[in-house]
Amino acid sequence: MPVRARPISSIMKLLCEHQGAGRAGGPPAGATGRGRCAFTLIELLVIVAIIMLLAGILVPSLGNVWEITRRAICSAHLRGMHTALALYCGENSGNFFPYRQKAEGGVLWYWGFEDTGAGAPEGARPIDQSKARLAPYITQIAEKTCCPSFPRDYQYLKPKFDKCGYGLAINRMMLAGVEPRRKWDQVGQPSQTVVWADSAQVNTWQAPASPSNPLIEEWYYLDNCRNQPANFHFRHAAQANAVFAGGSVRSLKPFWLDERCDGLVGRPEEPSSPSEVSSLLQIDK
Numbered sequence: 001m002p003v004r005a006r007p008i009s010s011i012m013k014l015l016c017e018h019q020g021a022g023r024a025g026g027p028p029a030g031a032t033g034r035g036r037c038a039f040t041l042i043e044l045l046v047i048v049a050i051i052m053l054l055a056g057i058l059v060p061s062l063g064n065v066w067e068i069t070r071r072a073i074c075s076a077h078l079r080g081m082h083t084a085l086a087l088y089c090g091e092n093s094g095n096f097f098p099y100r101q102k103a104e105g106g107v108l109w110y111w112g113f114e115d116t117g118a119g120a121p122e123g124a125r126p127i128d129q130s131k132a133r134l135a136p137y138i139t140q141i142a143e144k145t146c147c148p149s150f151p152r153d154y155q156y157l158k159p160k161f162d163k164c165g166y167g168l169a170i171n172r173m174m175l176a177g178v179e180p181r182r183k184w185d186q187v188g189q190p191s192q193t194v195v196w197a198d199s200a201q202v203n204t205w206q207a208p209a210s211p212s213n214p215l216i217e218e219w220y221y222l223d224n225c226r227n228q229p230a231n232f233h234f235r236h237a238a239q240a241n242a243v244f245a246g247g248s249v250r251s252l253k254p255f256w257l258d259e260r261c262d263g264l265v266g267r268p269e270e271p272s273s274p275s276e277v278s279s280l281l282q283i284d285k
């Protein structure tokens with residue numbers, strides 16, 4: 001037999017009748033033909049306190065759920081970019097792509113083509129991601145190569161292009177032109193070598209950023225050298241997502257964090273050298 005839900009009005013009526021019945025000496029609800037429904041101030045305060053308590057429990061939990069979701073999306077994007085890079089290398093004799101290359105009418109960055117003819121200012125430079133190196137291997141590349149937790153509406157963000165790019169960066173040693181040149185199958189310990197990770201850097205030298213006005217911007221390669229700005233971004237509950245050459249995605253904890261801006265740009269380990277990449281990025285292990 002199907003169970004019919006009671007309308008809210010009938011539930012309120014029941015509550016009122018219960019309240020009237022429980023009040024010593026009080027008239028029963030409905031005695032005058034119209035049930036009186038009145039809560040005392042203390043009862044209302046108790047209800048408000050319960051609602052606030054539940055909200056206090058649920059709101060942080062929902063925040064955690066959203067962050068877990070964003071982290072999962074980021075991980076999926078990193079795995080997709082790892083697969084796409086492997087496919088690219090497979091079709092190019094194992095070679096990696098260059099960071100940038102001159103092209104007719106502009107510059108072909110590995111994440112897209114920039115038409116430099118218009119002379120657009122920093123923050124509005126046009127980028128065509130359909131021309132990215134990995135575009136043939138990733139559908140919807142503009143969406144599938146971004147980290148959903150990159151702070152696009154952040155008050156300290158300095159945009160570079162007319163649309164936000166990756167928010168993810170590649171191991172600098174996996175760029176063609178970095179000597180000595182390596183190939184995909186020369187990675188010594190795939191399970192110990194980061195390929196892509198959450199990335200951003202603090203800019204103090206390019207307007208509107210300045211030493212007194214540091215701004216955060218998306219970044220495109222990872223090196224973790226002592227003489228270079230930190231370029232890992234620990235945006236997932238103070239951890240950075242990274243995909244390793246072996247295909248696993250892991251969360252990196254910061255070894256050091258830059259206190260400026262959001263305080264989440266940093267290093268996953270101590271740099272071993274002023275100019276060489278740190279251990280997580282070394283290919284020749």
Ligand SMILES: [Zn+2]
Pocket residue numbers: 071074075147148149150198235236241
């Ligand atoms: Zn991410």
